[in-house]
Amino acid sequence: MTASLEPNIQPDLIETLNTVSDPEIPVLTVLDLGVIREAVEQEGKVLIKLTPTYSGCPAMDVISDDLKAAFAKKGKSVEVSLVLSPAWTTDWMSEEGMQKMEAYGIAPPLEATADKDALLGNSKLVKCTQCGSTNTRLVSQFGSTACKALFQCEDCGEPFDYFKCLK
Numbered sequence: 001m002t003a004s005l006e007p008n009i010q011p012d013l014i015e016t017l018n019t020v021s022d023p024e025i026p027v028l029t030v031l032d033l034g035v036i037r038e039a040v041e042q043e044g045k046v047l048i049k050l051t052p053t054y055s056g057c058p059a060m061d062v063i064s065d066d067l068k069a070a071f072a073k074k075g076k077s078v079e080v081s082l083v084l085s086p087a088w089t090t091d092w093m094s095e096e097g098m099q100k101m102e103a104y105g106i107a108p109p110l111e112a113t114a115d116k117d118a119l120l121g122n123s124k125l126v127k128c129t130q131c132g133s134t135n136t137r138l139v140s141q142f143g144s145t146a147c148k149a150l151f152q153c154e155d156c157g158e159p160f161d162y163f164k165c166l167k
Contacts (some may be wrong), residue, residue, distance in 0.1 A: 005086060008038040013046065019070050022147050023062045029102045030063060034092025037083050046071050047077045051088045053147055054166065090165050105129045106148065107162040114164035119149060128153035129160045 008015070009031075017036060022028045030036050030050075038049035048067055052060045064080040071078045074125040090109040107126050109120060117123035121137060126136050133155040143150040143161040152159045 002148050005092070007034070007036055007092075008040065009036060010040050013039045016070050016074055017067075020063065020066045021071065023059050023066075025101060025104065025106065027100045028097050028143070030067070032097025032100060033092045034094065034097075035063070035088060041076070044077070046076050047081045048078060048080045050080055051083045051086075053076065054086065055104050057147070074164065088166050091167065101163060102127075103127055105160055107160060109163050109165035112165050112167045117163065118162070126162050128156060130158040131156040137141075 014031070017031050017039060018029045022030065022033050023033075025033075033053070035051050035053065036048060037051050038047070040047050050060065050064065050067075060082060068078045069082055099150045100166075101108050107129055108126055109115060114123065114125050118125045119141065121138050124134050124136060126138075127134050128136055128151075131153060133153055135154040136151045137154060138149060139152050139159065140150040142148070146160040147166070148163055150159060151162050
């Protein structure tokens, strides 16, 4: 994560935050994804600032409801607000989250310049999540969701999603 943009999260809220998953990639928690920018408890209420992975991401409503439900189980009320600036970046994802994503079958984001080369078909950099080969090709700029692209491995023939780099 970018040092100047570290989230402000009270340590005693982390355990509950780690119970809330991304509905589109359920192996990732909201902390793995880096969408929680602030979580603090003030005057008996948990205040959470949530940054969408991209403008209009449909998962944000579900995540907001899931956060409220998770803290309600602890007897706490929650106020969630969306924060659009600064925009979310894949730099905010945890290293553990990237590993979980790959194990789940989604290739994690590359660095920005490598991502551009891969998405334009200029380089074979995206690693197949099944066999590990980089002999892969872009099938579609959009995969199962707008934040992913669809690739296929030329060696094992398997299709797989690639999570696009956002900077």
